[in-house]
Amino acid sequence: MAKKFDLNDNSVAxxxxxxxxGGTLSNELSQKGINVVCLEAGKRYTTDDxxxxxxxxxxxxxxxxxxxxxxxxxxxxxxPNLPSWIVKSVGGSTLHWAGASLRFQEHEFKVKTEYGDIAxxxxxxxPISLKExxxxxxxxxxxxxxxxxxxxxxxPGNNNFKVFYDGAKKLGYRDxxxxxxxxxxIPRDGRNACxxxxxxxxxCKSGAKWSAGYSEIPKAEQTGNFELRTxxxxxxxxxNKSGKIDGVVYVDKDGNQQKQKARIVAVAGNxxxxxxxxxxxxxxxxxxxxSNSSGQVGKNYxxxxxxxxxxxxxxxxxxxxxxxxxxxITDESINDPRRGFVGGYELETxxxxxxxxxxxxxxxxxxxxxxxSNALENYDHLAGMWIVGEDMPQEKNSVSLNTDxxxxxxxxxxxxxxxxxxxxxxxRKHAFGKGTDVYKAAGAVDVFETPPYPSTHNLGTCRMxxxxxxxxxxxxxxxxxxxxxxISDGSQFTTGAAENPTLTIVSLAIRQAEYIAxxxxxxxx
Amino acid sequence: xxxxNLNRRSFLKxxxxxxxxxxxxxxxxxxxxxxxxxxxxSSLDSNVAKTMLLVSKxxxxxxxxSDKLYMISVDSLDGKAATDESLKKSFVxxxxxxxxxxxxxxxxxxxxxxxxxxxxxQGKPFFNTLRWEMVSxxxxxxxxxxxxxxxxxxxxxxxxxxxxxxxxxxxxxxKDASPKGWWE
Numbered sequence: 001m002a003k004k005f006d007l008n009d010n011s012v013a014x015x016x017x018x019x020x021x022g023g024t025l026s027n028e029l030s031q032k033g034i035n036v037v038c039l040e041a042g043k044r045y046t047t048d049d050x051x052x053x054x055x056x057x058x059x060x061x062x063x064x065x066x067x068x069x070x071x072x073x074x075x076x077x078x079x080p081n082l083p084s085w086i087v088k089s090v091g092g093s094t095l096h097w098a099g100a101s102l103r104f105q106e107h108e109f110k111v112k113t114e115y116g117d118i119a120x121x122x123x124x125x126x127p128i129s130l131k132e133x134x135x136x137x138x139x140x141x142x143x144x145x146x147x148x149x150x151x152x153x154x155x156p157g158n159n160n161f162k163v164f165y166d167g168a169k170k171l172g173y174r175d176x177x178x179x180x181x182x183x184x185x186i187p188r189d190g191r192n193a194c195x196x197x198x199x200x201x202x203x204c205k206s207g208a209k210w211s212a213g214y215s216e217i218p219k220a221e222q223t224g225n226f227e228l229r230t231x232x233x234x235x236x237x238x239x240n241k242s243g244k245i246d247g248v249v250y251v252d253k254d255g256n257q258q259k260q261k262a263r264i265v266a267v268a269g270n271x272x273x274x275x276x277x278x279x280x281x282x283x284x285x286x287x288x289x290x291s292n293s294s295g296q297v298g299k300n301y302x303x304x305x306x307x308x309x310x311x312x313x314x315x316x317x318x319x320x321x322x323x324x325x326x327x328x329i330t331d332e333s334i335n336d337p338r339r340g341f342v343g344g345y346e347l348e349t350x351x352x353x354x355x356x357x358x359x360x361x362x363x364x365x366x367x368x369x370x371x372x373s374n375a376l377e378n379y380d381h382l383a384g385m386w387i388v389g390e391d392m393p394q395e396k397n398s399v400s401l402n403t404d405x406x407x408x409x410x411x412x413x414x415x416x417x418x419x420x421x422x423x424x425x426x427x428r429k430h431a432f433g434k435g436t437d438v439y440k441a442a443g444a445v446d447v448f449e450t451p452p453y454p455s456t457h458n459l460g461t462c463r464m465x466x467x468x469x470x471x472x473x474x475x476x477x478x479x480x481x482x483x484x485x486x487i488s489d490g491s492q493f494t495t496g497a498a499e500n501p502t503l504t505i506v507s508l509a510i511r512q513a514e515y516i517a518x519x520x521x522x523x524x525x
Numbered sequence: 526x527x528x529x530n531l532n533r534r535s536f537l538k539x540x541x542x543x544x545x546x547x548x549x550x551x552x553x554x555x556x557x558x559x560x561x562x563x564x565x566x567s568s569l570d571s572n573v574a575k576t577m578l579l580v581s582k583x584x585x586x587x588x589x590x591s592d593k594l595y596m597i598s599v600d601s602l603d604g605k606a607a608t609d610e611s612l613k614k615s616f617v618x619x620x621x622x623x624x625x626x627x628x629x630x631x632x633x634x635x636x637x638x639x640x641x642x643x644x645x646x647q648g649k650p651f652f653n654t655l656r657w658e659m660v661s662x663x664x665x666x667x668x669x670x671x672x673x674x675x676x677x678x679x680x681x682x683x684x685x686x687x688x689x690x691x692x693x694x695x696x697x698x699x700k701d702a703s704p705k706g707w708w709e
Contacts, residue, residue, distance in 0.1 A: 053677070178703050320676065321679075322690035368643075379670075379673035
């Protein structure tokens with residue numbers, strides 16, 4: 001059962017964050033008999049606590065600590081203090097994720113080799129191949145219960161999918177289906193089958209969707225090797241005289257600082273908080289922050305190029321009924337430079353409720369007037385899709401410390417700088433065109449090309465690299481500089497690929513747990 | 526954790542009896558809502574409130590939305606202004622600014638002229654406050670949802686599985702693309 005560890009117990013593995021990376025790693029390590037203290041900045045909510053109301057749920061679960069933005073991306077204009085839409089809660093952003101669980105493609109692990117030199121892009125091959133990842137993808141799919149894998153049937157498509165499918169087929173797309181989803185199509189692993197509630201972004205009240213908060217954490221607690229501390233916001237990772245990590249400092253729910261000693265520390269705070277924490281942990285020995293001898297901490301921030309296409313159809317759709325993300329076209333995810341850009345993108349249906357459509361159909365102060373109002377008034381005629389495409393890592397796109405602005409703990413807030421790469425702009429334009437074609441083929445009377453939302457796929461800010469000078473961590477997520485420090489979330493991603501990241505984060509966490517357990521038993525860490 | 530443990534058919538059948546959608550009746554309330562404005566406990570005077578109503582309508586013009594519905598946004602701002610003098614002043618000043626731009630009264634200007642004025646103040650605090658109130662309060666109101674056809678939460682009714690999640694009038698996708706659900 002749930003265990004309590006002493007603050008001075010220096011035998012524990014401290015995991016920072018309880019989402020796709022940290023929640024999975026915590027469970028995997030504790031299943032192997034390793035003592036784990038997981039520090040989660042947010043509160044714990046059960047499925048009963050989830051609110052099927054967009055704004056209320058947003059205020060309940062979103063990470064709303066102050067952040068700043070810079071750069072030419074539309075987010076800096078439309079949402080200057082909300083660069084990302086992620087979750088501050090046990091389970092992290094797996095509370096919010098829509099469930100798309102796609103493996104990266106073989107070429108996406110070696111884009112430097114495949115795409116060649118792209119001006120302005122800081123491309124690098126992953127130090128892992130798809131072949132090495134396959135067994136872990138397999139384990140992650142089994143753990144999550146991904147539909148269309150392991151004999152688990154696909155989900156039934158909803159209204160939004162019917163429109164999408166009709167248009168896609170008329171255009172000749174071949175690989176169009178209800179996706180590989182981390183949502184139970186059948187009762188499995190103690191969780192219900194999907195009731196088509198909608199509100200996947202607000203926390204799945206039926207528990208059909210896999211979420212680290214209720215799928216991984218309770219299992220870790222049952223091992224007796226695991227302690228979860230909620231509202232424990234880590235502000236510093238500390239080290240000893242030899243430079244090895246010896247613990248973390250966190251602010252507890254009463255605002256008091258606590259120091260937890262540790263044998264190893266694994267950071268999984270999502271790709272903005274993870275590099276921020278390494279940078280905030282600078283010391284006389286590590287003046288540029290932890291694990292930053294390459295200068296790459298916080299750099300190469302990626303967010304998938306994203307964008308949405310919404311269409312006002314000639315008949316009622318009622319796209320709010322059922323899963324938020326109900327289907328996919330994968331045909332455009334190939335790398336075909338004849339399209340004018342490298343890399344590819346997925347098209348995935350997406351539905352928002354009327355409250356969020358009002359805020360997001362045309363985001364920012366220009367979101368008013370007859371066109372947008374007509375669409376909102378005819379909400380039941382809307383269909384929608386989201387574009388998830390590979391964006392180029394650029395060194396200038398970065399998370400850095402804004403020392404002019406302090407958070408509630410007096411710590412510098414992260415500034416997120418982002419400029420689209422030319423390749424991103426070309427790909428988005430292509431995807432907008434294809435999305436528009438899909439809906440026109442299905443009977444659209446008006447189409448919206450909606451710019452990106454605050455980033456949900458934050459990636460790459462502590463990337464894996466074969467050579468220490470090119471990145472922050474190695475093929476196991478272990479810091480190049482410090483042997484007992486690990487990166488365990490999407491920050492590790494060398495490049496972003498075209499696929500939603502959660503399955504790969506979970507797969508890497510399973511793989512990393514194996515590595516940590518092996519090294520611990522050998523006594524090397 | 527997940528306490529749902531039920532017979533799928535009986536669950537869906539029984540929960541299907543609950544009814545979600547309530548159509549809004551009426552919809553014929555007009556600007557004369559303002560005859561009563563002075564009589565009720567409002568912080569904004571009738572002209573300011575009436576102008577704000579028209580701005581709200583001009584920002585999100587609708588054929589199905591009645592003035593009474595748009596008043597959701599104005600009433601909300603009026604309530605906030607009651608406890609916030611600087612906000613109240615910003616409304617008075619904002620209305621004065623657009624009245625001036627209209628060369629008289631904003632409410633007497635043509636629609637075309639009003640839209641031009643709104644484009645000029647786009648991004649200013651008065652504009653932003655009124656736009657955001659429409660976005661976050663008006664479109665977050667269940668009466669507005671009913672008119673626009675948004676049904677909101679369905680958890681208490683067993684989800685949308687039996688409530689038309691596949692009823693749109695487009696061809697049913699192939700079984701491979703969209704298999705039957707487990708509840709069938």
